[in-house]
Amino acid sequence: xxxxxxLQFPLLVLAGTALASSLPPRVCAACATINAHGLAGLxxxxxxxxxxxxxxxxxxxxxxxxxxxAKFATLLAAGGALQLSWRGAGTMIQTFFIGNxxxxxAVAGLLYQDVTxxxxxxxxxxxQVVAGRGLVVLAVVMPTVLVGLLMMRGGLAANPxxxxxxx
Amino acid sequence: MRTVIACMLIxxxxxxxxxxxxxxxxxxxxxxxxxxAVREQPPLMPDVGLVDARSTGDxxxxxxxxDGRIALVDFIYTRCESVCxxxxxxxxxxxxxxxxxxxxxxVRLISISxxxxxxxxxxxxxxxRQMQADPAVWRMATVADARELRRLLDAFGVVVVPDGMxxxxxxxxxxxxxxxxxxxxxxxxxxxxxxLRAAAARSGERAQ
Numbered sequence: 001x002x003x004x005x006x007l008q009f010p011l012l013v014l015a016g017t018a019l020a021s022s023l024p025p026r027v028c029a030a031c032a033t034i035n036a037h038g039l040a041g042l043x044x045x046x047x048x049x050x051x052x053x054x055x056x057x058x059x060x061x062x063x064x065x066x067x068x069x070a071k072f073a074t075l076l077a078a079g080g081a082l083q084l085s086w087r088g089a090g091t092m093i094q095t096f097f098i099g100n101x102x103x104x105x106a107v108a109g110l111l112y113q114d115v116t117x118x119x120x121x122x123x124x125x126x127x128q129v130v131a132g133r134g135l136v137v138l139a140v141v142m143p144t145v146l147v148g149l150l151m152m153r154g155g156l157a158a159n160p161x162x163x164x165x166x167x
Numbered sequence: 168m169r170t171v172i173a174c175m176l177i178x179x180x181x182x183x184x185x186x187x188x189x190x191x192x193x194x195x196x197x198x199x200x201x202x203x204a205v206r207e208q209p210p211l212m213p214d215v216g217l218v219d220a221r222s223t224g225d226x227x228x229x230x231x232x233x234d235g236r237i238a239l240v241d242f243i244y245t246r247c248e249s250v251c252x253x254x255x256x257x258x259x260x261x262x263x264x265x266x267x268x269x270x271x272x273x274v275r276l277i278s279i280s281x282x283x284x285x286x287x288x289x290x291x292x293x294x295x296r297q298m299q300a301d302p303a304v305w306r307m308a309t310v311a312d313a314r315e316l317r318r319l320l321d322a323f324g325v326v327v328v329p330d331g332m333x334x335x336x337x338x339x340x341x342x343x344x345x346x347x348x349x350x351x352x353x354x355x356x357x358x359x360x361x362x363l364r365a366a367a368a369r370s371g372e373r374a375q
Contacts, residue, residue, distance in 0.1 A: 033169055034169045034170055034172070034173040035170060035173065036169075036170040037170075039170055039174055040170055040173040040174050040177060043174050043177050043178070044177050047177065047178075047181035047184075047185075050185075051181070051184055051185060051188070054185075054188055054189065054195055055195055055196045055197070056188055056189065056194065056195055056196055056197045056199075056200055057188045059196075059197040059326075060188065060197070117198075118198075118336075118338070119195070119196050120196070120197065121196075121197045121198060121326035121328075121338045122326055122328060123328070124328060124330060124331075124336055
């Protein structure tokens with residue numbers, strides 16, 4: 001379960017970002033017209049990652065080929081959307097996005113550890129606890145990385161006139 | 168404006184996907200979904216041949232129809248030391264409750280082993296003696312053809328996972344089957360009283 005959620009999912013998202021960065025500029029420009037400030041793309045990322053934290057979705061991905069296909073497609077798409085949206089989003093929306101993602105992931109991770117019954121029929125109870133811990137770790141690491149990034153680009157300087165975007 | 172429309176579209180699709188996987192925001196686990204689905208539309212169980220020490224290969228549905236009683240069914244493997252011991256205990260208590268309440272004409276128990284390689288009819292007979300199973304109330308059987316096991320487990324929605332220590336973990340529960348071969352109800356292991364009460368009430372309805 002931990003490998004499924006904490007290894008396969010992030011790798012698929014990374015593969016999605018790699019795919020999107022090799023898209024021709026024409027396609028990127030077309031995407032940008034419906035993705036002002038990266039809002040649509042980041043919204044898609046939030047919903048996709050939330051969806052694949054539902055225990056039944058994980059079970060179904062293992063039992064039904066269609067659901068497995070949907071998992072690959074949506075996680076790749078989420079990675080692509082992240083790549084196409086992140087730069088345009090600016091500090092404010094980036095922080096909002098990572099913040100929302102982090103609390104959602106942390107709550108899911110805490111629930112996974114706290115529930116005494118098995119959530120997935122396909123996984124054992126101790127795997128569920130490990131996956132839960134991993135999710136909480138991710139929920140701490142990602143905002144930390146974001147703060148680090150912002151510090152590096154000076155986005156945390158107390159200057160209200162500073163531009164909010166990275167580029 | 169286009170972004171707003173794109174966002175709205177994403178939200179609509181997202182809500183639809185969440186609703187789909189959660190059966191209309193009512194469940195988050197496969198186990199809850201399985202129980203809900205069974206209650207809303209009792210599925211017909213496959214006609215799989217069962218063997219035990221006394222019979223070779225009469226089918227599950229033929230057995231249910233010939234017997235006529237409501238059957239409370241669980242899945243076991245006799246080498247199990249953890250949850251099946253609990254399940255064994257629950258079924259022992261159920262057997263006792265059935266006899267005490269004089270329900271043996273209306274309700275019976277079936278334990279089906281999902282480990283036909285080890286649980287031969289002889290092994291099951293030994294296990295039945297250990298559990299002090301009354302043959303008139305409690306039948307222990309396994310599939311006659313191991314290739315049919317998958318079909319049976321899938322129909323019941325039982326998922327068996329190796330526990331890495333030579334045993335298995337499975338979503339153990341009490342399954343209520345009617346004489347028509349339909350799975351009408353799934354209860355937690357601990358809920359023997361409500362499972363029995365529901366079975367008694369249903370068999371009572373039928374008798375009237």
